[in-house]
Amino acid sequence: MAVRVVVVGAGFGGLGVAHALRGAGVQDVTVLERGDDVGGVWRENTYPGAACDVPSPLYSWSWATNPTWGRRYSTQPEILDYIRRTAAADGLRDLVRTGTSVTALEHVDGTWRVTTDRGVLEADVVVPATGQLSNPSIPGIPGADSFAGPAFHSAQWRHDVDLTGKRVAVVGTGASAIQFVPAIVDRVSQMTVFQRSAPYVVPKPDRAYTAAHHRLFERHPGVPAGERRLTYWITERFNGALEGTSPITRPLMATIREAWRLQLRRQVRDPELRRRLVPDYELGCKRLLFSNDWYPALDRDHVDLVTDAVTAVEPEGVRTADGTLHEADVLIWGTGFAATEFLGGIDVRGVDGLPLDEVWADGARAHLGMTVPGFPNLFVVYGPNTNLGGSSIIGMLEAQAGWITEVVRRIDAGAAHQVAVRREAWESYDAEMQRRLGNGIWAGCDSWYRDGGRITTNWPGLVAEYRRRTARVDWSELEEVSPRPTSPRR
Template sequence: MSETQHRKLRVAVIGAGMAGILAAIRLKQGGRHDVVVYEKADRIGGTWRENTYPGLNCDVPAHAYTYSFAPNPDWSSFLAPGPEIQRYFENVVDNFAIRPLIRFNQAITSCIHRDGRWNIETSGGLHDEADIVIAATGVLHHPSPPAITGLETFAGDRFHTARWDHSVPLDGKRIGIIGNGSTGVQIVSALAGRAAKITHIQRTPQWIMPMPNDPYTDEQREAFRQNPALIDQIRYGEQYTSLVRRFTDGVSDPDSTQMAEIETVCRNNLEASVQDPELRERLRPNYRAACKRLIYSPDYYQMVQRPDVEVVVGRIERVEPEGVRMVDGSLHELDILVLATGFHANRFMRPMTIQGINGADLETFWSRNPTAYLGVAMPDFPNLFLLNGPTGPVGNFSLIDIAERQWAYIEQLIAQVESGKCRAVNLKTEVMQDYDQRRVEAAKKTIFGSGCASWYLDANGVPATWPWNYDAFATQTAAPKLEEFELIG
């Protein structure tokens, strides 16, 4: 079919974070559709806009956490700091000229399928109708404050890490950090030596995978500029790709040699890094490595051995005006209380009202647990596609890699509509049910299901993430099987 015979579609993208930017660029490059991006905030960036805490970086190598079509020779270090990542996305938006497509301060309140199109309402009072909707809302963007008795009585400064108060001076203060995921670990490393004292309060310790974070020299960055193949060696080279494959093979099979290797590296990191036997045992988890999302750090174990850092492992009784009281009766007096307690990882597009065909309502469809086929599609929500949606491999490898693979899959479904073969594509219910059944059974057998509490677990205690390895995801998202979809109209 010639170019002029393609249907011009109205495509609405929800979110101007990493995945929404990707979708907007690819749609603009296609040049055939009318594209708009709705962003709830006043600027782009998603999680890199929301999170600005000290020590923020990405635990995926910078050159691997980069769009395949927009390499960046100027990363300052192997693991990029958050402000650089935000600047990278800002630059990409401008370099690919998609900023005019973005409607800022327009959170989607409802998205209802009516008369063959998606009817969209925003918090700013805009109404739109779209043929295709791309939900690129991200995973970790609804902060989850802890339910701790007396939290509101704390007399000092208190804030969640995703709402960091930069007006609060940190130097010379007694700072308590509740939570020891990647965020808590990064903050401890960043503030040790600045604060008078750091108290890192954690319910259970974490396994730490050593990850060097060497800065790139001016000479290296110039070499990246002159020879982009050097960037490809990092992004696609055997060293990184083999690590990803070994890790995902290990996660999907806890009895594998790959999993044993991961556990050995983490255990040796603890044994070799922490000299004090009592502290070493305090930091030793009682579950298998990678059961919780693995923490990557070049220096956490070194930082917690400083005399101005204290690790407190146990349950909190309550927060008092002076500080945090543990169940053992000890009181840790603080000037600043930082809540590194993560996000509601099961929200995704919610609290938007999203209604499809045949009476489908997203809140009802996700009442047991959020799910989407390959993290992309759901039955009875025709022409609604997700990027980094539920059951995708969040935490297993680069989210940009995941989103680019999912977008290539989605593009092929959109092509069915723009070619005129149908007005909508709708995932078949039996395909979703079969996928969920297979996924749940496989997820229970992964390392994530080996017996620990983590944000990977859904309300039924089943790991909600992708349970198979990297190659399985790459294969299954390479091309949609059209027989799995109903072609409507």
């Protein structure tokens, strides 16, 4: 009987796995999506100014190139439209059950029991593809729920709240904030931005594609393909620089740092404000951000950048460590996501009821970022140590989709039933990851890449290396967990 596969999440990762499985002849695939449509983070994050910081020709599926991108760096509505159109054209949309939240995954008698808010399914293989940036994070600041006005996270934007003429408090200066702050700054009467750590913000070489560009792309597909290859080559050089093993690490980082310094000096008039916008950590240790209008937005007369620590939220505003109450009408959290809480919100239990939370008590780890001993036929997409400091994550997701598909094809053919990584391979791989990450640039500061003393989110090498390591399944690293069950399927 054909293998039953349940994919959790209908973003780039989950849909990419479904595409690869269907292409390999695996027909019984169901994609469960908690939202009301496909799209993942690009469906959820609708804040003003939302856009990608990877050029569009590379930030797209290799099997679904798009010559009609409107910009080099596409905006959220256009990316979401691309995902929707591609999913529909490829037949993937028919596999998706929307409005279905998965609450538990339990391995019972050789089968995965998938519990949702709309009932229970059974599957031979489960592929969680919920991503690292799916669950918004709001810090546990005293009084966070006491604010009298509208308060919301950037990933849960309240479009019904009119910001015109309002006093707006923004907590956080990460990748989302540097996009939505410039987009709303001219509508508000006063803005207070609370910065815990200054980011490095470098110029974004963005531009709109004209009708002439689109004619060129349509008539000569090699042009956008060439841009994709060039962007990939450039970002791979940056990935190598972050690992610290590339001979161009120092000159490349020096060039990026100079671009940051010149932009800051050119765009911020006030020397004191410039001083507060200088990061206190090494370039690359935290996520490098791209924007042409972040610094000008902070340099407005009605904008105040506060670097004192936030100690409390009160009905009237935000109080900082110096005792000042910064009054506001609207509070926006730009505090990112619970990136290290992989599969957050899903109770996962493997063989003999083993809780995944227990295995990951001191930090998530998975062989190739996908498989954990004791959890047969559970393969995580965009799992531990697969995030990138540079380049397009879609390259990593497609590599994972190919590896998972090879495993599922073997299961589907009856050559195996339940497979998971051998413990020694899992431990050896994790030791390698932590050793390499400990020698790289991310080890030098506290960031969302870390869970305690471990860097659990990021991949330490090039995308090309990860592709090589996942191009073929090394079956010596996997083991058959138990024989095929004899009980009939329900």
